[in-house]
Amino acid sequence: MARHLIDTTDLSIQEIQTLFAQAKKFLMRPASNSLQDKLIMTCFFENSTRTRMSFESASLRLGAKLVSLNAQTSSINKNETTLDTVLNLDAMMPDAIIVRHQTSGIAKELSTHINASLINAGDGTNAHPTQSLLDLFTLLQAFDSKDLSGKTIAIAGDIAHSRVANSNMELLSRFGANIILVAPQYFMPKQNKFDKSNSFEPIINDLDVIISLRAQLERHKDTFEQTNLTITKTLLGERDIKILHPG
Structure with a gap:
């Protein structure tokens, strides 16, 4: 079988x-x-x-x-x-x-x-398991670790419509990561399992990783106000934060 x-x-x-x-x-x-x-x-x-x-x-x-x-x-x-x-x-x-x-x-x-x-x-918006496996493998290599215990990961952008976000939330948290969702309200999923923030500023000092997602324009039925979540050198400062952009 x-x-x-x-x-x-x-x-x-x-x-x-x-x-x-x-x-x-x-x-x-x-x-x-x-x-x-x-x-x-x-x-x-x-x-x-x-x-x-x-x-x-x-x-x-x-x-x-x-x-x-x-x-x-x-x-x-x-x-x-x-x-x-x-x-x-x-x-x-x-x-x-x-x-x-x-x-x-x-x-x-x-x-x-x-x-x-x-x-x-x-x-659709359901799952993208191989992308999540690749993200996990990349992070374990970067941290030279067998798991993500003690690491805080921000998943940012159009989370509500993203299959990558769904798979990453499940897999990265299963490997021990603390997940924070960062998005304007329209892009935020309804579930309440993970901590949430509407911007990076209040949480930047806690982050080890940012996974940045694009707006899933092909999956939107309604129009929405364009909102940017900007990651600048000033915001990052001297912090060693890994940034992933799966597309």
Whole structure:
């Protein structure tokens, strides 16, 4: 039975640590034949540069055969459903299908219908597990640590509409980080689990990391007042704060 990666909760801490140990080896030697004879398909129904190119270049470097669906020229434009498209791809017997889609929850739904492993490359505002895994790996490398205990991380920007924020809140807090959400009210999620601030100034002395998110304009139904959360050299001063910008 195929295993899927739909959300960060699909992986235990021990599994993530094992994954990161392997990732460190690839940093020193990125080329490998570990996926030789494997067929991987990328199926992106939303625009992507960083995520798609990362998946495709990694697949090729690991020796896999790669097939990419161009959604704009596929039968989606003939009113074929997303499920029918993915079922057709699955019938070609790939080992894994990497899917990005604008609909929240669709990755989970698709995974129940196919034989191949499905990797969620972002579904609507729901989750982006591989981005969060990359952010976690980057921070553990930067801090030369096995966890984020004692670290305070500000997730800032359009949090309410961000799948990256959702995955980071779950995964980084599970590894011990203290999370503070920084956003104007319109961009702030309704949940109350984490501390919140409308600006950096009151919390800047407590921060070890800032993860800055863009406004998810493609996911807004209503207009909103443009608000900037500015990170300046004056604000940072001599503080050693790591800044991540996943896009």
